[in-house]
Amino acid sequence: MDPTEARPAPATHSCRHSLGRGLLMALALAVPPAAIAAEPCNAGYVFENRDPANGQVVDGPGIPDVKVSDGVHIVTTDADGRYELPAVDGRTTFVIKPPGYAMPDRGNGLPDYWRNLRTQPGPPVRFGGIPVEDANCRNFPLVPAAAGDDELQVLVFADPQVKSEVDVDYYHRDIIQPLLEQGANADLGLTLGDVVDDDLSLYPALNAHTASLGVPWLHVAGNHDMDLDAGRDDDALLSFRHVFGPDTFAWEEQRATFLLLDDVIHQPGQSPAYIGGFREEQFRFLEAYLPTVPVERLLVVALHIPLFEPDGRDTFRDADRERLFTLLSRFPNVLLLSAHNHTQQHVFHDATSGWQGSEPLHEFNVGAVCGAFWSGVEDAQGIPDTTMADGTPNGFARLRVGAGGQYALSWHPARLPAGDPALTEAMALHAPRVLRRGAYPAWGVYANVFMGMDDSRVEFRIDDGAWKPMRRVERPDPRLLVENVRDDEAIALRGFDRSPEAQPGKHLWRGALPTDLEAGEHRVEVRVFDPWTGEQRASTTYELQDAGE
Numbered sequence: 001m002d003p004t005e006a007r008p009a010p011a012t013h014s015c016r017h018s019l020g021r022g023l024l025m026a027l028a029l030a031v032p033p034a035a036i037a038a039e040p041c042n043a044g045y046v047f048e049n050r051d052p053a054n055g056q057v058v059d060g061p062g063i064p065d066v067k068v069s070d071g072v073h074i075v076t077t078d079a080d081g082r083y084e085l086p087a088v089d090g091r092t093t094f095v096i097k098p099p100g101y102a103m104p105d106r107g108n109g110l111p112d113y114w115r116n117l118r119t120q121p122g123p124p125v126r127f128g129g130i131p132v133e134d135a136n137c138r139n140f141p142l143v144p145a146a147a148g149d150d151e152l153q154v155l156v157f158a159d160p161q162v163k164s165e166v167d168v169d170y171y172h173r174d175i176i177q178p179l180l181e182q183g184a185n186a187d188l189g190l191t192l193g194d195v196v197d198d199d200l201s202l203y204p205a206l207n208a209h210t211a212s213l214g215v216p217w218l219h220v221a222g223n224h225d226m227d228l229d230a231g232r233d234d235d236a237l238l239s240f241r242h243v244f245g246p247d248t249f250a251w252e253e254q255r256a257t258f259l260l261l262d263d264v265i266h267q268p269g270q271s272p273a274y275i276g277g278f279r280e281e282q283f284r285f286l287e288a289y290l291p292t293v294p295v296e297r298l299l300v301v302a303l304h305i306p307l308f309e310p311d312g313r314d315t316f317r318d319a320d321r322e323r324l325f326t327l328l329s330r331f332p333n334v335l336l337l338s339a340h341n342h343t344q345q346h347v348f349h350d351a352t353s354g355w356q357g358s359e360p361l362h363e364f365n366v367g368a369v370c371g372a373f374w375s376g377v378e379d380a381q382g383i384p385d386t387t388m389a390d391g392t393p394n395g396f397a398r399l400r401v402g403a404g405g406q407y408a409l410s411w412h413p414a415r416l417p418a419g420d421p422a423l424t425e426a427m428a429l430h431a432p433r434v435l436r437r438g439a440y441p442a443w444g445v446y447a448n449v450f451m452g453m454d455d456s457r458v459e460f461r462i463d464d465g466a467w468k469p470m471r472r473v474e475r476p477d478p479r480l481l482v483e484n485v486r487d488d489e490a491i492a493l494r495g496f497d498r499s500p501e502a503q504p505g506k507h508l509w510r511g512a513l514p515t516d517l518e519a520g521e522h523r524v525e526v527r528v529f530d531p532w533t534g535e536q537r538a539s540t541t542y543e544l545q546d547a548g549e
Contacts, residue, residue: 040119040135042070042087046077046095049104049141056139063142067096067292070117071246072281074288090130092116092246093138096289099254101142102216108204109211111218113140114245122238125227127200129238152255155179155189155215156397158339159368161224162206163197167374172209174383174414175369175396179213186398188253189215190260192339192366193222193304195244197373200225203243218251219244221262222304222340223274233279236266248282250289255401256298259286263303265317276305276316283323290327298333298405306338306365308347322354329357333405336363342372343390344411345506346453364409367392367450371414375497376483383415384495390505391428391448391477400532408532411450426450426536429526430479437519437544444510445540447526448477452507457529460511463522470509470526476502519544 046068048060062081067074070091077083085093094114097103103111115138118130157175162168189210196202210217221244226236237247247262265277293299307324309315328334334357336349344367348360355361371386371394378384386394393413400408413425422429431445447458447470459467480502487498513524525539 040087040089040117041137042093042117042135043082043084044137044139045081046083046140046142047081049143055104056141058139060141063101066098066142067250067289068140069094069096069249069285069289071248072284074285074292087117087135089117089119090122092241094246094249095140095142096250097142097252099252100145102145104141104143108207109217110207110244111216113251114249116241116245123231123235125235125238126229127227127239128242129227129235130242152188152253152399152401153186154399154401155184155186155213156192156337156366156399157190157210157369158192158366158397159194159222159342159370160191160206161194161197161368161370161373162202163199163374165202165205167197167370168202168205168209170374170383171206171369173381174394176209176212178415184213184215186213186215188251188258189213189217190258190302190337191217191219192302192337193220193264194224194339195219195222195240197224198228200227200239200243203239207243218258218260218302220260220302220304220339221247221264223264226264226266226274228273230266231268233266236264237262248285250293252293252297253401254297255403256300256405256407257293259289259299259301261301261303263305263316263320275314276307277320278317278324283327286324286327290330293331295331295333296405298335298401298407299328299331300335300337300399300401301328302337304338305340306347307336307363308349308353308365310341318354325349325353325355325357325361328361329355332359333407334361335399335407336361337399338363338365339368341365342368342370342500343388343503343505344392344450345390346451364397366397367411368394369396369414370394372500373497375495376499377495379417384497385483385499387480387483387499389480389500389503391480391502391508392450392505393423393428409451410533413450422538422540424536424538426528426530426533427526427538428477428479429524429538429540430477430482431513431524431540431542434543434545435513435515437515437517437546439515441512441515444512445524445526445542446478447509447511447528447538448479448505449507449509449528451530451532452509452528454506456507456509458509458526459528460524460526462514462517462524464525467527468511470511473508473510474504474506475508475510476504477508513542515544517544519546 046066050060066077068083106112230236251258347363349355376385395413427449458470483499
């Protein structure tokens, strides 16, 4: 315990409210009444919830050996389920949910695993921060959950980044409503930051839509989730924490352990205004927690800013990355999930980025729910196309975790148009509509394979002929280039914001189209061998014409 931190009196069965009458009288004689009322309590019970209507009232047996933390210290509950932590104003206390249990609802659809301790007003921020509340003892109920042998199913959202009620409506109709119609089929949900686009007053409206899925949902903070008027990094997530709880915490399932980290360092008055990294207290939490985590489970580390630095830009503090990698090196199965870039790619860390493990460390940089910031031409339902700059359609990911730390990932575009074989969940194809028969074969079919990696096997064939390999290229997706040209040539806005400028991506393949075939239409079929979802196909056509037709 820090010498500056006051430790509260040990908790009894109902914390301070169950103190015996004689002890209460003695306290009343020894301590002024105002001092008793002001004394904060950061202790209580973790118990088995037998009557959800009673909320925090202990109505079941205490649960031993449950980890409880304030983001710096970690304690485990005793044989009776009691815990006690230093009462430090401004910190957030949370239960690290153990496998075999679920968390009850806070009343707004979010799991009830945390409380903020705030007895004195904090720094004033535009969106309110953490309000002063009664600092009574806090009991945490856990609901027993049957442990099965099925895969763990996780929905992964990145960057909803709504800036208005209009965007909140897009989020509902483009992402949430289709999931409700299909069935969410998930045990857990993650949002990897930039829940909103600086307007933190939109949290309740957005959360109401997410909560309608009926899935326990955890949130990482992004650079657009900060109190931008905070004078220091320590205060930059006060309003976020008021709604969503701790910014650095853990959550345990039978198949996987989830470590959710704030990795945005607020730098008020500097340029850039933020950088990727971690605070010292976060490392104190990690150093206390990670040695307790079983290595046979998959360890999922969820954060907002990627740990890789694109194009050599200095976006993350190298020392913080290497320190995190050292802490993770004991785990044989680690998956990093990041967001922020509004493009999608897989990165495998090795010694060049500070990873010293025997196998490369996989980071999946997840594409954005909002795609290119809810931009582009609206469809018949009034929802913008919002394809990302690398040609990936907006949507969300799924993570499936099986036994032994094995996992599978998939990308799910939002509301694919029906009847277009060139645009599937796995890829989008682009080919010229017509070529001159006998011309030099300088034109190709392009396949943007949304989950593609450097070594992905991608092949194409013409008219049911022999399969031929396609070549990975780092070029802008021509499908998006077409939209760029249409925006350039338009004399009026085609949408609220135009589509993003096409940028080279990491998952585009090309195959040269033959021109020595008969005149007429020819079918192009592309297949990709996805390691997690199996063989996926898409198709398109092009026509060969003789000159002068």
